[in-house]
Amino acid sequence: MATPIPALELTNQVFGKWTVLSPAPSVRGKHGKLRRYWNVRCACGAAGVVGVNALTMGRSSQCVACGRKASAAKHTRHGRSKTSQYAVWEGMIARCENPHHGSYHKYGGRGISVCAEWHDFTKFLADMGPSNGLTIERKDNDKGYSPENCRWATVSEQGRNTRRNVFLTHPADGRRLHHSGWAREFGIAPSSLQWALKRYGLVEAFKRCEARRKPPVS
Numbered sequence: 001m002a003t004p005i006p007a008l009e010l011t012n013q014v015f016g017k018w019t020v021l022s023p024a025p026s027v028r029g030k031h032g033k034l035r036r037y038w039n040v041r042c043a044c045g046a047a048g049v050v051g052v053n054a055l056t057m058g059r060s061s062q063c064v065a066c067g068r069k070a071s072a073a074k075h076t077r078h079g080r081s082k083t084s085q086y087a088v089w090e091g092m093i094a095r096c097e098n099p100h101h102g103s104y105h106k107y108g109g110r111g112i113s114v115c116a117e118w119h120d121f122t123k124f125l126a127d128m129g130p131s132n133g134l135t136i137e138r139k140d141n142d143k144g145y146s147p148e149n150c151r152w153a154t155v156s157e158q159g160r161n162t163r164r165n166v167f168l169t170h171p172a173d174g175r176r177l178h179h180s181g182w183a184r185e186f187g188i189a190p191s192s193l194q195w196a197l198k199r200y201g202l203v204e205a206f207k208r209c210e211a212r213r214k215p216p217v218s
């Protein structure tokens, strides 16, 4: 027999504009399944009752009045770029602050946060400028989201800066190159460099790679 899944503790958590206040009475659904509900308050002050799935899956993030306002804003001039930027902003905050977000372990779960000012969307918009369909990238992957550490990047630019692909500083001469840049310099595949780093550590791996470096093709 299946073990019942324990109720999530959502009190004080924030989902979009909703802040969760307390559990609301559960409702027995059509097929006898218990549906859990929470009392929530919108950023505008309106109270509401929202189902757990609607909250955690992001289907409900604000009260009806705020939803109407937001969709009206979509139809105003420049509404489109503003809307895609809003999605970026919402996603950024969810990755860092909502433990139920699918990627939370790679962000909030390892200490990546959003700076205080950027909890205000208009401030974020003013600092970053238009996204033009690009994604937000952190220059230093171990630091959080802030004006100093963020820029707009294409998806492939962003791919170069994932946690596995890091910048490495040469132990002897202090040059800082991207992981793939070093692999190119050593004339080996990035995966071989990855392996050597794991096996020998940075200093020894660099020594070995340099000793075996292939002469440049002329």
Ligand SMILES: [Zn+2]
Residues within 6 Å of the ligand: 017, 042, 043, 044, 045, 046, 062, 063, 064, 065, 066, 067
């Ligand atoms: Zn509201």
